[in-house]
Amino acid sequence: MARVRYFAAAEEMAGTDEETRVEPTLGALRTALAAERPGMAGLLPRCAVLVDGSRVDDDEPLGEATVVDVLPPFAGG
Template sequence: MARVRYFAAAEEMAGRAEEHRDEPTLGHLRAALVSERPGLGGILPRCAVLVGGARVDDDTPLGADDLVDVLPPFAGG
């Protein structure tokens, strides 16, 4: 299962800091998160979603050892 970590507003909307998920691809993960947690639907499209520290396409497979970070846009300087 991939480990998903949520930061800032994404953590607030997800209701947790992290969880383990078993979706086969990043696209499936995105769809499942929006379906299960509608609050994420408003910010997830604007979030940087990194797999192993890199931006990847939605068709990227997710493995048991993958780390997925959901980072909302940050403001400030």
């Protein structure tokens, strides 16, 4: 099971800052999150989603020790 961490607006949409998920790939995780939490469907495409600190394709496998970070766009100044 992968550990998924949410930050800023993604945390608000997810209703938690972290959870464990069972989806086998990043693409499956994205699909499941969008289906379970409709607000995430509009936010996820704009987020940087890192798997173990790197951007990867949706076919990237997620294992038990995998950490997925969901980082929405940040405004800065």
